[in-house]
Amino acid sequence: MGVQQSKKMTPKNHHHKQKSFASESELKHLHLITSELNNVKDLDIKYNSETIDRIVSQQYLLKHIWKGNFSSPIRDLLESGSVNALEIKCGPGTWILDMATEFSRCSFTGIDLIPIFPSEIRPKNTKFFLANKPEYLPFPPSTFSYIHINFIEHMHNEHSFCQNDIINDIINIMKCDAWLEITTWNLEFENERVGHITQKLISAMKTCFENYTSLSETISSLPSNCDQLKNTNILTNNIPVGKWGGIIGELVMQDLLITFKQHGNKICKKLEITPKQYDSYLEEFVKEIEENQTVFKTCRFYGQKI
Numbered sequence: 001m002g003v004q005q006s007k008k009m010t011p012k013n014h015h016h017k018q019k020s021f022a023s024e025s026e027l028k029h030l031h032l033i034t035s036e037l038n039n040v041k042d043l044d045i046k047y048n049s050e051t052i053d054r055i056v057s058q059q060y061l062l063k064h065i066w067k068g069n070f071s072s073p074i075r076d077l078l079e080s081g082s083v084n085a086l087e088i089k090c091g092p093g094t095w096i097l098d099m100a101t102e103f104s105r106c107s108f109t110g111i112d113l114i115p116i117f118p119s120e121i122r123p124k125n126t127k128f129f130l131a132n133k134p135e136y137l138p139f140p141p142s143t144f145s146y147i148h149i150n151f152i153e154h155m156h157n158e159h160s161f162c163q164n165d166i167i168n169d170i171i172n173i174m175k176c177d178a179w180l181e182i183t184t185w186n187l188e189f190e191n192e193r194v195g196h197i198t199q200k201l202i203s204a205m206k207t208c209f210e211n212y213t214s215l216s217e218t219i220s221s222l223p224s225n226c227d228q229l230k231n232t233n234i235l236t237n238n239i240p241v242g243k244w245g246g247i248i249g250e251l252v253m254q255d256l257l258i259t260f261k262q263h264g265n266k267i268c269k270k271l272e273i274t275p276k277q278y279d280s281y282l283e284e285f286v287k288e289i290e291e292n293q294t295v296f297k298t299c300r301f302y303g304q305k306i
Contacts, residue, residue, distance in 0.1 A: 045210065052092055052116065054255055059094040061248060062150060062183060065237055065298060069099055072179045072302035073185050074146055079106025085146040086139070088170070093117040100126045109144075109176035111137070115302060137166075139173045147174060151184045172230045174305045180229065181302040182219060190238050190295040195288025201260065204270040208263040219301040239296045242289040252296070253289065257282065 040260050063069055083106040087096050090110030100108045100123040110128045111118055118126040123296060129138065147170055170180060187202055223232040240249040241256065260267065268278050
């Protein structure tokens with residue numbers, strides 16, 4: 001994979017030139033999985049089906065880019081059946097359902113602000129809770145042996161779960177020696193060759209998200225700002241965009257174009273352009289992505305409670 005690792009701390013201004021992505025054959029089942037989830041009738045869907053499709057696809061994209069659902073050294077614990085895991089911001093429960101099926105002797109709990117997770121049709125070793133207050137985690141101290149969080153910046157703009165003051169609350173509900181793992185998909189470029197229109201559109205889109213912060217920066221600061229974690233590590237990987245990146249790149253491009261469409265009015269206002277000009281920008285964006293083989297960054301942090 002060429003994943004870059006560092007013990008304790010990774011410099012914020014580091015660059016990675018690897019272009020090692022999951023094979024296309026591994027990802028052909030993505031569309032099938034998405035279709036299967038949409039056939040589940042027991043979802044209290046507040047989002048439309050397109051949004052659900054995107055969240056599910058994003059989860060499996062991350063899984064294949066990272067060659068797995070987790071990177072922290074917990075496989076032996078999972079296989080022993082001794083893990084009580086929590087996913088914060090679980091969405092439709094894609095990660096939990098996948099993990100619960102693979103590790104059927106472990107327990108998996110999901111919590112989110114929006115109830116798009118399954119309430120009845122689910123494995124017996126899973127639970128889901130609605131978080132009425134994003135700053136509050138309704139669990140007793142020392143409950144979980146593993147906590148997992150996936151953040152995708154251009155998909156969600158509620159960053160309350162990742163503010164520094166919530167980290168202490170997360171650690172409080174972790175058992176001694178429990179693991180915390182956070183994965184982000186950032187609107188940050190990994191390669192230096194980026195087109196002018198691409199830069200303008202991404203910068204404008206960031207302004208559409210309230211209180212936008214770089215989650216990679218938040219992750220980078222965790223080892224130095226949190227004295228309650230040991231054995232910390234930060235990994236980085238690449239997410240290709242466009243046809244040049246194969247199936248992954250095409251899916252990411254589709255996702256970005258949907259996001260640009262959803263925020264079109266705000267972006268036009270920010271850039272002071274007309275909708276017709278915006279359409280031209282998007283056409284140029286696609287061309288630039290292919291010419292420059294643009295890559296976004298995904299980061300993964302894990303650490304163990306002292």
